[in-house]
Amino acid sequence: MRRADRLFQIVQHFRGGRLVTAQKLGQWLEVSERTIYRDIADLQSSGVPIDGEAGVGYMMREGFDLPPLMFTRDEIVALVAGARMVRAFGGATMARAAEEALVKIGSVLPDNEKARIERTEIHSPMWVVTDADRKVIDALERAVEERKVLTIEYKDESGQASSRDVRPLGLWFWGRVWTLVAWCEMREDFRTFRIDRVASLACSGRVFKPERGRQLADFYRAMEREEARDGMTRRSYYA
Secondary structure, three states: OOHHHHHHHHHOOHHHHHHEEEEHHHHHHOOOOOHHHHHHHHHHOOOOOOOEEOOOEEEEOOOOOOOOOOHHHHHHHHHHHHHHHHHHHHOOOHHHHHHHHHHHEEEEEEEEHHHHHHHHOOOOOOOOOOOHHHHHHHHHHHHHOOOOOEEEEEEEEOOOOOOEEEEEEEEEEEEEEEEEEEOOOOEEEEEEEEEHEEEEEEEEEEEEOOOOOHHHHHHHHHEEEEEHOOOOOOOOOOO
């Protein structure tokens, strides 16, 4: 890779205000950390507002006018494949957004690269999620973002019905099934709910604030601890 191309790639990695270490940049660009340090120093001396230090990491201050974004071949394939899968398996709003994203991706590509979208032979079956489930997915995604406590009517694997208030934390997709990770106020614990078993949902009129021990990161840590207990009875988080 030419040095000019490498400098351009370094700037691209700073998009979005990310903190990036010289070690990580070196791995991405297949050069030594010493080379990255020299490149960072040259970018700083040329006026690129990069802050940070060796051993800690670097980030670029907001407001710097970056060159137009360009995608590599592998990035185009990944974006197209991801958009097509969301269009097939996501909520209705997600599906429309994925369609628009493909149009926008095509609009920023040079003419000789636009055809690559159509040539990306990675596909998903269309409309494998029911319209009812799409509406639930959209409603849950908004509730996660807005931290709205939901009242849901739910049937478990045995068909037993229950009504409970939950704090929605995140959505997981398992190939054909979506599940909601939530803090269940009835059980005072984390629970996961299959979207296709949610009979109805409604806003309770309450919002919740993040609390220690009841956030998605806490759920992940609890799952990791359970996985580490090899051979022991594992706690079930399924509703």
